[in-house]
Amino acid sequence: MDVHGVAPSDRMDYNDLEHMEPKHGKALPCQDDRFDSGLESLKEDELVTDLEHLRVSEELVHDYEPWRGVVTDDGDTLLHLAIIHEAADRAQQMIKLSHNHPFLNAQNHQRQTALHLAVITEQPHLVEQLLKAGCDPRLADDCGNTALHIACKKGSLACFGVITQTNQRHLASIISFPNYSGQNCLHVASIHGYISLVENLVGLGADINAQEQCSGRTALHLAVDVQNPALVRRLLDLGADVNCLNYGGFTPYHLTYGRQNDDIRRQLYEKTAQELRALPDSESDESDMEDLDLTEDEVGLYDDIKFG
Incomplete structure (x- = not known):
């Protein structure tokens, strides 16, 4: 066969x-x-x-x-x-x-x-x-x-x-x-890190802030997801909207939480609107945790849930 x-x-x-x-x-x-x-x-x-x-x-x-x-x-x-x-x-x-x-x-x-x-x-x-x-x-x-x-x-x-x-x-x-998967050509090129193709697509009229249909991520969200600082920088230069929210209410900057690339975080922090820098509902989450009578070990058990 x-x-x-x-x-x-x-x-x-x-x-x-x-x-x-x-x-x-x-x-x-x-x-x-x-x-x-x-x-x-x-x-x-x-x-x-x-x-x-x-x-x-x-x-x-x-x-x-x-x-x-x-x-x-x-x-x-x-x-x-x-x-x-x-x-x-x-x-x-x-x-x-x-x-x-x-x-x-x-x-x-x-x-x-x-x-x-x-x-x-x-x-x-x-x-x-x-x-x-x-x-x-x-x-x-x-x-x-x-x-x-x-x-x-x-x-x-x-x-x-x-x-x-x-x-x-x-x-x-x-x-x-x-x-x-809800992804147009710009999304695909961004996921795979082909900056020249991203530039060409935007030059040909592709909407740089178009949201993929599954979770509403833009090319900039995807560039953060794949931790590509060069692509993040180029998308920002091309006019990508740093304040665009995906369907979960997260900006590209929010997606830097829990990831190691400080370069990407710095790039996005400077350009993201101040009121959009904190994770959604993060303050209420913190107050809820304070109201619970938990030991240090028990707090650690809930860190990942709180973060997610």
């Missing part, structure tokens, strides 16, 4: 494509951080050899092309496989013969399009060709990630540049589009 769950006996013969019928399956559940579709193992599979026999010629250009209907047990089309195996010539042939055809937007069982896979495998030349041929950059995989989300997670400046420069029409929507 290979990483896609295909037994050797079930592998397709690319020399007999016209006799093959498409296979269909159910989408797999979302697996966080799984963008690869089993790329590394699959590249070493016998399918690499099979792909060498694939021939897509000009003679096959008709309304219905049998090779467009070939699908593996994982939902991968021949274009998916060509990109996974980095068979650029084969991929380019299929892209050229499928200009503005729905085939370009076919999604496998992880709901990855050819565009997703081209970003994952770091092939910006194919990313550009796919977009110009009609591949939709707004399509999301089974974790809600667009191709631009993936470029921001991987820190791929090349793919990021191609996607943003080739899609002026949909640029605003894909920049602000949230994945299933």
Whole structure:
């Protein structure tokens, strides 16, 4: 069995494509951080050899092309496989013969399009060709990630540049589009510490104070969470609001409590409004503790609860 769950006996013969019928399956559940579709193992599979026999010629250009209907047990089309195996010539042939055809937007069982896979495998030349041929950059995989989300997670400046420069029409929507974790591209780039991508996104119109949908954290909150002082500094320079509250009522400065980076705390303390520096309800919590008749040992037991 290979990483896609295909037994050797079930592998397709690319020399007999016209006799093959498409296979269909159910989408797999979302697996966080799984963008690869089993790329590394699959590249070493016998399918690499099979792909060498694939021939897509000009003679096959008709309304219905049998090779467009070939699908593996994982939902991968021949274009998916060509990109996974980095068979650029084969991929380019299929892209050229499928200009503005729905085939370009076919999604496998992880709901990855050819565009997703081209970003994952770091092939910006194919990313550009796919977009110009009609591949939709707004399509999301089974974790809600667009191709631009993936470029921001991987820190791929090349793919990021191609996607943003080739899609002026949909640029605003894909920049602000949230994945299933409620995070837009700026949030993803911030979590992974790619300052250059953060700068580019803000320059392209991304809302620097946009709140991710799960807990209302902004990019600045996330920069504190991951303890990245350089990113905190850059976000402040770019105009991030230090007084923005997440859904729990906490500013980015509040998130420095219990963390060791004094540089971040100093940066945020100076800029945070004085009335927002204390933790919410901290005074009432202290008075409540004073009202309790507890020994020193018992007070220690409740420190973490009080702090939380």
